[in-house]
Amino acid sequence: MTTLGGGSTVLHRPGTVGEAVASLAAEASAGRQVRLLAGGTDLVPALRAAVRGPAAIVALRRVLELRVRGASADTLTVGAGVTYADLEGWSLAPGLAATSRTVGSAQIRNCGTVGGALGSANPRGDLLTFLSAADAEVLLATAGGNRSTGIADYLRTGPDPGELVTAVRMARPSGPQTYLKIGGRQAAFPAVVSCALLVDRVRERVCCAVGGVATGPWRVATAERGVRDEVDWVTGTAPAAVARRFGQLVAEALRGAPPLPEDPRHPAEYRVHAGGVLAARAFARCLGAVPGAGRSG
Ligand SMILES: Cc1cc2nc3c(=O)[nH]c(=O)nc-3n(C[C@H](O)[C@H](O)[C@H](O)COP(=O)(O)OP(=O)(O)OC[C@H]3O[C@@H](n4cnc5c(N)ncnc54)[C@H](O)[C@@H]3O)c2cc1C
Structure with missing residues (x-):
């Protein structure tokens, strides 16, 4: 155990998970505020901005x-x-x-x-x-x-x-997976809108979540179910029209989600639209949808 900040913060450096949780429990039972420290990319800037740091930090770097x-x-x-x-x-x-x-x-x-x-x-x-x-x-x-x-x-x-x-x-993956993201300058900003899509060819389903639109990552279950029967699960492909419909269903599902606080640079309607566009693109990428195919529907 070491002290930081002129002795005001106690630093624990456990070597095992058991020691780490014991340190957390000991600090909590002494009524002291304690924080875990991993890579520090979120915590260190937050501590720098804070007026007072926590009474104790449990650093996890040595817990192999x-x-x-x-x-x-x-x-x-x-x-x-x-x-x-x-x-x-x-x-x-x-x-x-x-x-x-x-x-x-x-x-x-x-x-x-x-x-x-x-x-x-x-x-x-x-x-x-x-x-x-x-x-x-x-x-x-x-x-x-x-x-x-x-x-x-x-x-x-x-x-x-x-x-x-x-x-x-x-x-374990049982089909293609992708992750698409619209962001500001890379390295400095979190995602504006993002979309993760996983194809499960064993259970014959598409799993999709959109970030940056709702108050947390949003699973679009109605959209997932809405296209399930339109995928050819033997070949793992779907017509391009299904990808477009999936994007529309995702945007509809996102309109019903509890929104993040309004951001004038990226209004809610833009983020909903972007979520649908990313989902259609992710679907096409994973299920080999050929642009132009299936337009008659
Ligand atoms: C310049 C910059 C760019 C970034 N870009 C992105 C980006 O593009 N996308 C993105 O998603 N994030 C981004 N981040 C955020 C950050 O890098 C991630 O959230 C990262 O995963 C935090 O991990 P860490 O190990 O650094 O956490 P830390 O800063 O060490 O800890 C973060 C929080 O998690 C707690 N914690 C740590 N380990 C555990 C544990 N094992 N159990 C429970 N709680 C724990 C800590 O107490 C603290 O509250 C960015 C940050 C910066 C500074």
Whole structure:
């Protein structure tokens, strides 16, 4: 244990998840405010801007068990300490890799982690949009034990006090996946609007989430169901007209979602429209829709 800021902040540097949650529990039971520190890309600027820092910080850099990613026959598991740079070339997870490549600059991707994205829970966070489309499960640990919860529940409630995200788990891809993003200058701004789309050829479904329009990543379940029967699941293709219809259905679904606060540079109607355009493009990219085909419908 060390002290920072002239002794006002205690720094814990655990080597295991057990030690990390024990530090969280000890600080909480002493009534002191404690924050987890992973890559620091969100937390450090926030602490610099704050008048007072937390009483204690638990730095996760030495917890090597959080930095592991792996695959079983059915699932992929990604530790909370895995960075975007670790994921951007991962051939087993093309959607996660594509998402990671769109984040920030090389410096941000080298430091920013999966656990930090879940801890910040920015409604426009790129990874959260992808994990929502993937129906990911979030694994959490406390001094009292472990639990897991779906990404949608996690984003609704956040972690309990004293809880640490240890990993996320999702099904192994069984079809093409993509992630498309409209943003400002890369490396400096979060996504304006983004879209993650995964094709599941085993369960014969399309899974899609849009970020930057609603108060969190928004699953467009009615649009997903609306095109399911129009995909040729044997070849994994669909006519271009279906991609266009999917985009329209996504825009309709987004109009019913609770909107983010109004942003004069990107009005709500622009973001809804952009969400539909990205979804149509993602669908065409994953299901081989040929522009011009199927126009008669
Ligand atoms: C210049 C810049 C550009 C950026 N560009 C993008 C972008 O394009 N897309 C994007 O999505 N994000 C972007 N970000 C945001 C940021 O990089 C991501 O949110 C990143 O994933 C945060 O991870 P971290 O490891 O740095 O988290 P930290 O800053 O260390 O922590 C963030 C929060 O998560 C908590 N936390 C950390 N680890 C855990 C854990 N294991 N369990 C529970 N809580 C935890 C911390 O207490 C803190 O509240 C950008 C940030 C900057 C500064």
